[in-house]
Amino acid sequence: MKRSHFTREIIELIAITLLLFIVIRFIIHGYHMQSTSMQPExxxxxxxxxxxxxxxxxxxxxxxxxxxxxxxxPNIDVMARIVGLPGDVIKTDSTHLTINGVVLQEPYVQKAFNPEAREWKVPANSYFVLNDNRPMTDDSRSWGTVSSDMVVGKAVIVFWPVNAWKIINNYPSVFSQVKDNH
Structure with a gap:
């Protein structure tokens, strides 16, 4: 009787270990931010x-x-904020970002900057992504939209350093006035 209890505990331990492995390996991934692209957020x-x-x-x-x-x-991963969905029309001038005719007020952008006035239409299954640190123009303004298969996942929490721990804000109020354009 004691032997079957021990066997059951071993099987439960193996099952829990496998479940944790699957969660850590395939669902949640730690990413080391090594650029200033999302500062100050x-x-x-x-x-x-x-x-x-x-x-x-x-x-x-x-x-x-x-x-x-x-x-x-594609062997390198970067972080950015999605501002344009499929069908959206994105316009920039030197300091403003307009989506489907709505000029955004972006509190997460410390210094507004666009190197040129331009317009993009986001194709199907693609997204327009921008850095929060706008003077750093290595984003959709320079390399175009990102196809959906290039999206690794949604950044949800800053967990290190401990004093910087926070849930990442998606600023839904900033985009609430933008209507879908498809």
């Missing part, structure tokens, strides 16, 4: 928890901070 050298399954049942939303495969080199 997220500092360089921060560690971010990324939910890889967040878009299995619904697509990304405007304002989501995401990790994407870097289009010029």
């Amino acid at each position: 997220i500092s360089s050298d921060a560690y971010i928890m990324v939910n890889r399954t967040s878009y299995m049942f619904g697509g990304p939303q405007r304002g989501d901070a995401v990790v994407v495969h870097y289009p010029p080199n």
